[in-house]
Amino acid sequence: MSNHKGILLESGTNELEIVEFQVGTNKFGINVIKVKEIIQPITVTYIPHAHPNVEGIVQLRGEVLPVVDMAKVLGLQTNTRDEQEKYIVAEFNKQRVVFHVDNVTQIHRISWNQIEKPSDIYQGSSSHVIGVIKREDEMILLLDFERIIVDINPESGINVESVKKLGKRERSDKKIVIAEDSPLLRKLLHDTLNEAGYMNLEFFENGKDALEYLEGLVKVTSDIAEHVQMLVTDIEMPQMDGHHLTRKVKENPNLTKLPVLIFSSLITDDLRHKGDQVGAEDQISKPEIAELVLKIDKFIL
Structure with missing residues (x-):
């Protein structure tokens, strides 16, 4: 094995x-x-x-x-x-x-x-x-x-202090959709991203719910960037995993421009190719929350 x-x-x-x-x-x-x-x-x-x-x-x-x-x-x-x-x-x-x-x-x-x-x-x-x-x-x-x-x-979990060191910036108007099934991690992501200055967050507990939300937005207007500037997703989630969610987003002509960051404990050298294949803009291994904030900055600030 x-x-x-x-x-x-x-x-x-x-x-x-x-x-x-x-x-x-x-x-x-x-x-x-x-x-x-x-x-x-x-x-x-x-x-x-x-x-x-x-x-x-x-x-x-x-x-x-x-x-x-x-x-x-x-x-x-x-x-x-x-x-x-x-x-x-x-x-x-x-x-x-x-x-x-x-x-x-x-x-x-x-x-x-x-x-x-x-x-x-x-x-x-x-x-x-x-x-x-x-x-x-x-x-x-x-x-x-x-x-x-x-x-x-x-100590092996998400470290809020590492985000505090980055300092607060004016990030609050940018909207981020986050798919994460763990209630513990949803709270940690909420608190740490708020600490970094990202206040406009929409959480979903699986990829299926996040995709339905995004698809609903582009029925109103074809420009997803008017509503959401970033999708952050875990990989392991009931109903729909993060790789499948990313693939669905990238296959939808109205969603394909939405930057997708995969934030998962499964990001290893052996598995990085899976995220690349489905079109993710970048992949960050948990629990590197400070690195996640910096990647979000790179794509939407």
């Missing part, structure tokens, strides 16, 4: 592949793109006073990586762990981390529109679930791995 470049050859198809894994009796999913490899557990070195969800560290190919106990993260009882348990070695937000799970079962290829957003009623504000995939007689829960890591190490 070391090379995923060929998995979804065409960009913007609104599909993804997920690795299904188990913790206890529950089934969860992680985007294949985040997975570097799956290995058998190796010797863990305990770290005193580490976060309770961190088992310790391992050395893998000369690199020292933290091991996160997913049973503790999810508050689940697991059976006595056995020979089926696995380490999922993942990479996102420019960092590598190992997730300790009870079993890795299979890979599914699905469309983002098959993933339902979990209801606030049953997930609560502290949930790590960002999507529910219904398959025959079972459900697979898609987890917010970025949030799991930020909960352990808040």
